[in-house]
Structure formats: C-alpha cells, structure tokens
Amino acid sequence: MTDIIETEDLRKTETVEYWINELFFNRLSIKDYVKSLINPFNIVAGIIVLVGLAFIFMRFAFGLEAITDSSNTQAWGLLLGVGLFTGVPFSASGFVMGTAVYIFGLKKYQPVVTNAILLGFLGYLFAVVFLMTDLGRPWRIYYPMILSFGPASVMFLVAWHVALYLSVQALEFSSSAFEWLGIRSLRKLVVGATLGLTIAGIMLSTLHQSALGAMFLLAPGKVHPLWWSSYMPWLFFVSALAAGLVYVILVSKLTQMFMRNRADERYLASLDEITLGIGKACALILFTYVGLRLTSITYENAWGYLQGAYGMWFLVEFLLFALAPLMFFYGVQKKNVGIVQVSALVTMIAIILNRLNTVYITFNWQFPHRELFYWKEVIVVIAVLTIEVLVYRWIVNRMPVLRQHPDFIGEEHG
C-alpha cells in the first residue's frame, strides 16, 4: 500500500473504519473531510442544489404546474429539452470511445475511455432523473417494461433502450468501481464481458439516438420546417456522434485544469494527441452532418422558410455547424490543440441549439404568442446538472477514472 499507511499501525488496515476513510473520505478523518469540503465552489453549488431540490419537492407536492410552463399545446419544456434531448447526445461519449478502443482496437484512446464511459453513464442516469421529474406519474416509470406495451411508439423504443443502455453502461463502468473496492473476481467478470457490452452499446445507441429525432416525426406541423425533416433520425444520430466526441475533448480539458491531482502521467501526457485525433474525426463527421442537413432541407423543399425571424435563427445555428468542421480541419492541420478545443466548444453550442430549437424553441412556431419557460424550471435544470457535476467529481476523486489503478496495470479491457 502507500507510504502513509506503512508509517501507521498496520492492524488499522483491517478495521471497517479504516476502509470507510480510505474509500469515502480521501484518507482524512471525518472532521477534516467535512472541513475540506468548505470552499467557495461547494458553497455556491450547495445553495443551487438546495433551491433546486425545494422546487422539485414543490413539483411532487403541487403538480408540474408549480415549476414548469408546460401546457396543453407545448407539453415538454426545459426539463426534457435539456435533460433528455440535449443530455443524451453528449452521453454518446461512452459508446463512441468504447467502439474506437474495444472494437476497432485504437489503443491510443485507451487513457480516456473510462472517463468517456463514466460521462455517458452519468448522462443517461441524469436523463432518467430529469424524466422522473417531468413524468406525470413517475412511479409508473417501469410500466412500459413489464406491464403495458405500446410497441408502435418511438418513445417505447427510447424507454427500453435508455433503460437497457443505462444498465449496460453501469456494467461497463463497474470495472473501475470494482478496482476501487478491490473486488478482483467481479472486475474480471465484467472485463470479460467488454466486447458484448460494447456491441450492445452500439446497437442501443444507434437506435435510440436516432429515435430521439424520430419522436418528432409525429409533429410535422409543429416543428419549424427548417428543423423538421424526414431525415431527423439520421441527423440526430450523426450529430450525436460529434456530440459524444466533443464532450470527451471538452471534459478532458476541464480535468486537465481542475482534476490534475486525480490523473496519472499516462492520462495527462496523452491528451494532446487524443484531442487532435478526435478533432480529425469530428471534422469528417460534421462535414457529413452539414451535407445531410443541406440535402434534407432541399428534399423537404423548405428553403422558402429562410425569410423571417425563424430563418435568421436557423442561419445562426447553421453557421455554427458549418464553421465547426472547418475549424477542426484547420486546428488539426496546424496541430494546434487549442483550436481543436475551441472548435469542440463551437460544436457543443451548435448541437445544444439544434436540440433545443427542434424540441422546444421552434415548436409551435405558427402560434403568435408563446411562453417559453418559467424561471423555476431553469433553476431546477441548473440544480440537477450541478448534482451531476458533484457526483462526477465524487467518483473521479475516488475511483480510477483518469488514472490506472496500480494493482491492475496490464489487465486492461478487451
């Protein structure tokens, strides 16, 4: 074990108290651990979370009306607009990197794959949290699985796939948790299942990332014609590939800045090369996306809608999408990691805009007056996302995510 323990009484290692300290309090006493938590970031985060939880409590006591502006013309607001339709494409990180490393054998990306899977897992987990907040009767969330089936519904597919994929990603990430807990036998079991889990991830992701777009095929008159297209499933899928990749680039950058002490040399040293490599892929994916978007608008014969406010708004989104691949291409050519990271940020903004525009901002575009959201909804969204960040930090502070566990080096997956 480490130096600290060797200088202490060795019998202590056997006690439950020791393990609790070791696993949960970063080897500090409870008192010191609580003290270490008091810093400006945590205080702000704590306040946001408390207010958000109070609003969520209101929602469960007085109905959705208490915190959302959802109505009988616009049933879904920010909770699903952000939590499900925007959160899930970025959570493609797990399946895209998993495929690259475990199926295509691109060992270069091995250092970031655990982080990508953790980000994916948390993305889905919190999509379910958002869904539970927004569902009218969340206590029936399992009904489509065992009680009552609506197989002609795209949402049935989404429900099944999100549930299955959440389980798949939990298993995929569990190897890191087992390393942390030191349970070698279970870790070996899930590592052995890597190939099956990765392929399951590809199948489930292809279908439900596109299904999120397909859900809006049922609202042709409601989504603005510059966004509604019979190609929506494929547009959603291709942009989700880019979303997963840019998410890895951006979170890697953030971990480099804020979580260095939890990362090992191997991780930190590989990030530049990985970012450039992902940048190349993003350039190609986004060129494809832009081409598909242009042809789909032409196919739907919707260019006439460019006039007016929604047309201008479309141009803003589209220019970001058109700019991103060029920036990626330039950044990769110049081997400039910074430019690739900025391109990733531009792509992220473009994809967030695209999802919110499709499901929310342009929805019911023919109505003269529309109320978009209630401020309490914004607070709830920020609060739940803050909880996600805190959970991510909690896990990275403890489990081998940005580093290899010293006891398991040389026993990687696949």
Added chain:
Amino acid sequence: MKMSRRDFVKIGGSVVALSLMGNTAAAGTHSFTGYPDRYGMLSDLTRCIGCRRCEAACNKANNLGTPKTSFEDTSVFEEKRRPYVADVGSYTAVNRFEVDGKTVYRKVQCMHCEEPACVSACLVGALQKSPEGPVTWNEKVCIGCRYCITACPFYVPAFEYSSAFDPKIQKCFMCHQRITNGTVPACAEACPVEAITFGKRDKLLKLAWSRIWGEPDKYIDHVYGEREAGGTGWLYVSGVPFSKLDFQMDIGTTAYPELTKDFLSIVNLTLVSWPAVFGGIYLMNHKDKKTHTEEKEVKK
C-alpha cells in the same frame, strides 16, 4: 483451433443474446383500414346555432362539474376556447366566427382519428382506437409522459398539470360508455337542431356528401375529416371555408403512424446486423493478440 472455437462461441453467443434482448423493443405498425361498423359523428356547421347545450350535456354526462360562467352565457364567445379548460373541466367547446358577415359556430373536441397520432405515440398503450370508434384512454397504465399532446395534430389531449398524484389525460371519449350501452353520445342527444349526428362512420360520410350534393350552393365541397390525417371519426360539413374557422389545414392526408413506420422498421435490421459487423471487425482485429496471450499462458 480450440481457442478460435471458444472465440466463436463467445461472439456468436453474445450476438444471439443481444438480438433477443433487443427484440422486445422491435416494433412495427401495419396498414389498417379501420374497424368495420365503427361509429363517428357529423357536425353540420350550417345548422349550429351556438346554444352550447352540447357543452352542458357533455359536462353532465362526464361528471365534469359546472363552470363559473353558465352555459347560457354567450360572453364566452369573445375568445376562442380550447376543448379542455382547466378550471372549467370540459371536453368540448363551441367557438363563434364571423365569416363574410355570417355568424358560424364550430364545436371543437377530439376528432377520433381512424389511425390516431396519439395512439401511435403512447408507449404504454393507454390510448386506444376502440372497435366502436372512440379513441379511449386507460387511466390505469398512463405514465403521464405527454407524448400524445406533442403528437396530436389537432391539439386535443390535455393534461392536468395542477395534479401531483393523479394527473389525467383529458379529452372527449365520444361517450364510449354510452355507445357500448346502446345510447347516443350526450352532445348529439342534446342538440336541438340536429347539427350533430351520431352513426356509423361510412353512413355519415354518405350523409355528408348527400347534403352537399343536395344543396351545392349552401355547402362547400369538402367533408373535413374524410381524409385529413388519414381520416377522422368526427366529420364536419360547412357553408364557409374551413380555413376561416381555425381548422388545421396543413396536416395532409397521411395517417400519422405512417410517419414513424419507416423508422421503426430499421430496428430489427440494426439489431441483427450490428453484432455481425462489429463482432466481425473485432475478430479481424484481435485474433492475433489473443493467440499471443494464450501462448504466454501455456508457457507459464
């Protein structure tokens, strides 16, 4: 040789297992020409006098309570009401329109589509097109996702946002209970001028067209609902263009389930082909390395 067989079983097994796992989500719609002898309603807008007795009868038949403004009060016509209003609790509303100097009343309620968008949207099958004609909702299985509201081209289903424990989907059910008991829906029964006719949908369609042919100058040449969204159970005939009465004119004649049918058909394809494609790529990539590690183990 032994190793590659084990590999084969491993990959093949996961392929089979994953395909089976995915099959539960595999879904398909099929073409549907409608239940025989299904009922429908015909609203003749040239006859409606805006007395709102249908609204009153509807509230009574469905135990929806009494609204603050009485059913005789015509001030409600000042605004265009939607079929469901939270504090009133109503499944239908009559709205007034002034078209070319003529006063026309239009009753709004669920259209009871032949192949409803809401039914194909419902992931638990709570919404169903009943063989009798009405589109029904099963409170026991609804999870409150509100995809039906997003999908309905007529903006009909409503959700009780003020209810935390028991939020219902609210809409006209064409008095399904009364129909199965052999009675006429309450609104049709209450109408003093026979502006609402209840009957088998195919007969109502003939009746609608015979009225139009009988008095071609009085009616416009369009039965709204005959083909809209693949056909609806509720039909309208009118003396003025439907576009001037807030009818949705941009929904086309395709039944809404058709819009997602193509997408759902790729589900099986993906579930079957991806394991083969990616499992194959994996094997091409990793076989050498595997035998290498196996060799190492043998040496030990």
